[in-house]
Amino acid sequence: MRDFSMHERAGWGALALPGRPLWMRVFALAYSGHHRNRHCGFEPGGLHRALSYVDTVTGEVYEFSRQAVHQAISTAVEYGYLDTKSNANCLVVPPFISGGNLGKPHAVCRRHGSDS
Numbered sequence: 509m510r511d512f513s514m515h516e517r518a519g520w521g522a523l524a525l526p527g528r529p530l531w532m533r534v535f536a537l538a539y540s541g542h543h544r545n546r547h548c549g550f551e552p553g554g555l556h557r558a559l560s561y562v563d564t565v566t567g568e569v570y571e572f573s574r575q576a577v578h579q580a581i582s583t584a585v586e587y588g589y590l591d592t593k594s595n596a597n598c599l600v601v602p603p604f605i606s607g608g609n610l611g612k613p614h615a616v617c618r619r620h621g622s623d624s
């Protein structure tokens with residue numbers, strides 16, 4: 509029997525807010541939004557928008573570069589928080605993160621296709 513616990517998506521979503529290292533925000537977003545097939549897809553540019561934030565002093569919107577987001581995904585993969593299939597269009601949580609109430613466990617990912 510597998511030993512497991514459950515987590516609320518909102519808790520992970522709160523950990524994805526600005527003020528933390530970008531790679532942590534990236535995997536927290538994945539954990540808060542993945543479907544039962546372990547994929548957390550984004551519309552084009554959606555991950556960048558989700559990571560952007562408004563500077564409370566200047567009011568300017570800050571967006572991370574594609575390179576910074578790519579590096580953050582790579583770091584999360586390197587540390588084992590995301591699957592190697594992850595990219596800016598779809599973050600894939602590792603096999604030990606599963607379940608939830610969204611989608612079906614063997615659903616084909618629209619962004620990864622049949623290689624889900």
Ligand SMILES: [Zn+2]
Binds near residue numbers: 548600
């Ligand atoms: Zn996917």
